[in-house]
Amino acid sequence: MSALSEFDIIRVYFQKNTVKRGDVVLGIGDDAALLQCAPDQLLVAATDTLIENVHFPKETRAEDIAYKALAVNLSDLAAMGAEPLWFLLALTLPTADARWLEAFSQGLFELARPYDLQLAGGDTTRGPLSITIQVLGRVPSQQALLRSGAQSGDKIYVSGTLGDAGLGLKLCQRGIKLPEEAGQFFLERLHRPQPQIQLGLLLRGGANSAIDLSDGLVADLGHLLTSSQVGARIEVNQLPLSPHLKAALPLEEAQGLALHAGDDYELCFTVPEKEETRLLRQIHAAGFSCTAIGEIRETQGLELVGYSRPLVQAGYRHFP
Amino acid sequence: MSALSEFDIIRVYFQKNTVKRGDVVLGIGDDAALLQCAPDQLLVAATDTLIENVHFPKETRAEDIAYKALAVNLSDLAAMGAEPLWFLLALTLPTADARWLEAFSQGLFELARPYDLQLAGGDTTRGPLSITIQVLGRVPSQQALLRSGAQSGDKIYVSGTLGDAGLGLKLCQRGIKLPEEAGQFFLERLHRPQPQIQLGLLLRGGANSAIDLSDGLVADLGHLLTSSQVGARIEVNQLPLSPHLKAALPLEEAQGLALHAGDDYELCFTVPEKEETRLLRQIHAAGFSCTAIGEIRETQGLELVGYSRPLVQAGYRHFP
Numbered sequence: 147m148s149a150l151s152e153f154d155i156i157r158v159y160f161q162k163n164t165v166k167r168g169d170v171v172l173g174i175g176d177d178a179a180l181l182q183c184a185p186d187q188l189l190v191a192a193t194d195t196l197i198e199n200v201h202f203p204k205e206t207r208a209e210d211i212a213y214k215a216l217a218v219n220l221s222d223l224a225a226m227g228a229e230p231l232w233f234l235l236a237l238t239l240p241t242a243d244a245r246w247l248e249a250f251s252q253g254l255f256e257l258a259r260p261y262d263l264q265l266a267g268g269d270t271t272r273g274p275l276s277i278t279i280q281v282l283g284r285v286p287s288q289q290a291l292l293r294s295g296a297q298s299g300d301k302i303y304v305s306g307t308l309g310d311a312g313l314g315l316k317l318c319q320r321g322i323k324l325p326e327e328a329g330q331f332f333l334e335r336l337h338r339p340q341p342q343i344q345l346g347l348l349l350r351g352g353a354n355s356a357i358d359l360s361d362g363l364v365a366d367l368g369h370l371l372t373s374s375q376v377g378a379r380i381e382v383n384q385l386p387l388s389p390h391l392k393a394a395l396p397l398e399e400a401q402g403l404a405l406h407a408g409d410d411y412e413l414c415f416t417v418p419e420k421e422e423t424r425l426l427r428q429i430h431a432a433g434f435s436c437t438a439i440g441e442i443r444e445t446q447g448l449e450l451v452g453y454s455r456p457l458v459q460a461g462y463r464h465f466p
Numbered sequence: 467m468s469a470l471s472e473f474d475i476i477r478v479y480f481q482k483n484t485v486k487r488g489d490v491v492l493g494i495g496d497d498a499a500l501l502q503c504a505p506d507q508l509l510v511a512a513t514d515t516l517i518e519n520v521h522f523p524k525e526t527r528a529e530d531i532a533y534k535a536l537a538v539n540l541s542d543l544a545a546m547g548a549e550p551l552w553f554l555l556a557l558t559l560p561t562a563d564a565r566w567l568e569a570f571s572q573g574l575f576e577l578a579r580p581y582d583l584q585l586a587g588g589d590t591t592r593g594p595l596s597i598t599i600q601v602l603g604r605v606p607s608q609q610a611l612l613r614s615g616a617q618s619g620d621k622i623y624v625s626g627t628l629g630d631a632g633l634g635l636k637l638c639q640r641g642i643k644l645p646e647e648a649g650q651f652f653l654e655r656l657h658r659p660q661p662q663i664q665l666g667l668l669l670r671g672g673a674n675s676a677i678d679l680s681d682g683l684v685a686d687l688g689h690l691l692t693s694s695q696v697g698a699r700i701e702v703n704q705l706p707l708s709p710h711l712k713a714a715l716p717l718e719e720a721q722g723l724a725l726h727a728g729d730d731y732e733l734c735f736t737v738p739e740k741e742e743t744r745l746l747r748q749i750h751a752a753g754f755s756c757t758a759i760g761e762i763r764e765t766q767g768l769e770l771v772g773y774s775r776p777l778v779q780a781g782y783r784h785f786p
Contacts, residue, residue, distance in 0.1 A: 171508055175693070176613050177545040177678060178512035180605070183503035188491055191586060192498035193554045193600060197593035225497040234513040236556070236598040266511065269598075273517035278556040278589075278598040280513055285500070293496050358497060373495070 150242040152270040159251040160235065164265040165258065170232065179266035181232055187284040192222035198275040202337075203318045208246045209253030210337035211277065216257045218360065219281040220341035221411040225358040227291040227350040228283040230261050230343060235268035236278040261343065291346065291415065295355035296374035300416035300442040305342050306435060307388040308363060309400055310335035312407020324394055331390045339411035345434050349415055352425035356415035361408045368448060370414065380440035382453035401453060416442050470562040472590040479571040480555065484585040485578065490552065499586035501552055507604040512542035518595040522657075523638045528566045529573030530657035531597065536577045538680065539601040540661035541731040545678040547611040547670040548603040550581050550663060555588035556598040581663065611666065611735065615675035616694035620736035620762040625662050626755060627708040628683060629720055630655035632727020644714055651710045659731035665754050669735055672745035676735035681728045688768060690734065700760035702773035721773060736762050 150158075161174040172180035183189055196215045198204060216233065223230050235254075239246075258265065263281075314336025316322055317329055324332070342358070349356060357370045363385075371378055385404040392400055417425055429436055440451075470478075481494045492500035503509055516535045518524055536553065543550050555574075559566075578585065583601075634656025636642055637649060644652070662678070669676060677690045683705075691698055705724040712720055737745055749756055760771075 171607075172610070172612065177542040177676075178510045178548065178603075180546070180610055181509040181511060183505075183509050185503075185505040189501040189503050189509065189602075190498045191501060191552070191554060191600075191602065193556050193587065193598075194589050195556045195558060195591050195598065197558060197591055200591060200593050222497040226500070228498065232511070234511060234600055236513050236515045236600075238515060238517060238596060267513065269514050271515050271517055271520060273520050273596060274594040276558065276593060276596060278513075278515070280511075280554055280556075280600040282509075282511065283498075287491075290492070290500055292492065356497075 150244060155242055155247060155270050156268070159247045160265055160268070163251055163255045165262055167231065167262060167264045170264050170266055173264065173266045174268070179232070179234070181266060181282070184284055187286050188290065190223055190226050190228035190283040190285050190290070191280065192219055193278060193280040194218045194222065195276060195278040206337065208249035209256070212250040212253035213257050213338050215277040215279050216254055217339045217341050217411060219279045220261070220343060221339065221358040221360065223281055223283045224342040224346035225291065225356050225413060226285060227289060227346045227356070228285040229347065230263050230281055230283040232264050232266040232282045233258070234280045235265060237268065238271050238273040238276040240272070240275055285350070289350040291349055291353055291356035293355055293357050293370045293373035296370060296376050296416040296442045297354050297418060298376055298442055298444040300354050300418055301422060301438050302378060302380065302414065302416050302440045302442060303436045303438055304359070304363065304386060304412050304414045305345055306410070306412040307386045307391065308359070308410050308412060309391050309403030309407055310388050311339065311409035312403035313391060313394060315407070315409060328390045328394055336409055339409065341411060342413045344432065345413055345429065348428055348432060349425070352421045353415040353417050356413055359408070359410045359412050359414055362406045363414065364405050364448065367414055371446070371448060375446070376442050376444060377446040377448065378440055378442050379449045379451060381451050384437060384439045386437040398455065402455060405450070470564060475562060475567060475590050476588070479567045480585055480588070483571055483575045485582055487551065487582060487584045490584050490586055493584065493586045494588070499552070499554070501586060501602070504604055507606050508610065510543055510546050510548035510603040510605050510610070511600065512539055513598060513600040514538045514542065515596060515598040526657065528569035532570040532573035533577050533658050535597040535599050536574055537659045537661050537731060539599045540581070540663060541659065541678040541680065543601055543603045544662040544666035545611065545676050545733060546605060547609060547666045547676070548605040549667065550583050550601055550603040552584050552586040553578070553599055553601045555585060557588065558591050558593040558596040560592070560595055609670040611669055611673055611676035613675055613677050613690045613693035616690060616696050616736040616762045617674050617738060618696055618762055618764040620674050620738055621742060621758050622698060622700065622734065622736050622760045622762060623756045623758055624679070624683065624706060624732050624734045625665055626730070626732040627706045627711065628679070628730050628732060629711050629723030629727055630708050631659065631729035632723035633711060633714060635727070635729060648710045648714055656729055659729065661731060662733045664752065665733055665749065668748055668752060669745070672741045673735040673737050676733055679728070679730045679732045679734055682726045683734065684725050684768065687734055691766070691768060695766070696762050696764060697766040697768065698760055698762050699769045699771060701771050704757060704759045706757040718775065722775060725770070
């Protein structure tokens, strides 16, 4: 049993380790943080909670829990084309375990540091393990990427590869056997999603709309289509699958994961024809991979071409 | 069992009911909210979590849980002298119960509406009942009230009365018997704390420091003293006690609650002599009650005058 108070926890594991930014007038240690906003930009705010046994299995390492809790929040900012600046951490712990906290803090700042993202405040309480992060960022007015901007005729793109995190989750849940290296790859994709911040910044002023893939392509693209009041046609054989996923599963099963499994945290975005060449050149020049998977059309609904299984519209639902 | 999805929950109980502000460019329904900051003001950000059986008993009504979850966050902004603008809600629920959600939403917006405070986003997940709110506000640069500004010679003030919520908690926990009206008073003070936003705005530019009383006067004033590197002398017989509290308990017990019990969410602030007359006139003209309870002095430590019980320095600790 540890004698750490919540004040020790904040000071020792969090306040000390965060990067310090010049636009944080007052960080951890008062009733609230004081932050300096840029005059010509919009503030971008998102929050996401991860809960033990809901968002991650009980055995997940503390550094991975922290990494993912921050990554899923950053992913929301990426989908807006925003630059992350600051975050708040509400951490609920059953006990104050120094080793666990050390690892958690390390995973958290491992992701925060390269983005020069400062932990500016938070709250530590006792209870069932749960992490809520609120991330704050900025985007120039008029340049934010919305779900509602897709236009008929836009090409639909996704970044990276899809379905890998879905197989990672199956590995955790069912103990599927895979060669060591492949297993590691899928677990890494599940536990350490890479928020597509840099790609989001590139898409500003080029893409018509964007969303991040947290609940699965069909579900999340569905939100984008609803917001934009349009439909889409997806070429299932164009879905980008990793070599590991293609090796691990029959094609149709791999495609099923790419369509319906969540947790990839890639971006799905739509691009008007006139911007396509320029934008793709920039994306590839910056070293990002993205793949055209279909097209936005006026007729509402989502058509999957080249896929014989029945379409499951829902992604993960918390209250089935 | 309900068939509400998290999307229904957000739409039906939250998106529809929130006030809409002109500086919210994009609210609920995308990956993040887009908010317009005032160019000459600092952004103020705070977060607090309430957890069932830790911060409120299991039988607490949904509308009271929501009210208090928002109130404790607003109280942090009050302690900074900030004006609240927007909030995000991370709500974790064991089940999606329509009646519970209706009541929760009602309690939430009952408090938010008078402040013209817009719910701009959030996250709904399944798990043990827990509410994390992040509140965002603004304060003109240089006018924020800090914990660290207290100066030797400042008078120490508290708003309202102290210890009432502490007795409310005892009523919940131990089934102490009290006359109906008194019982109601203490429970109201526990479940429906009034964030001192208006008072915080008045204190700008007059008080040297402020903190809100969440953990109890001795603990919270202790934070303020530590931040300011000063000490204090408190006249225990000056502590403002409600008539109900004086009627319910022997004086020394009532004073014990006023010193050590949490959850009052009154403000404790320090005022330099030269500002005292002017500031008090304004405070009283605005209809607020506040009481001088002691003085800041250079010698560190907290001296309680007129109190014979041993001094308990700690407030509520989550990890004892």
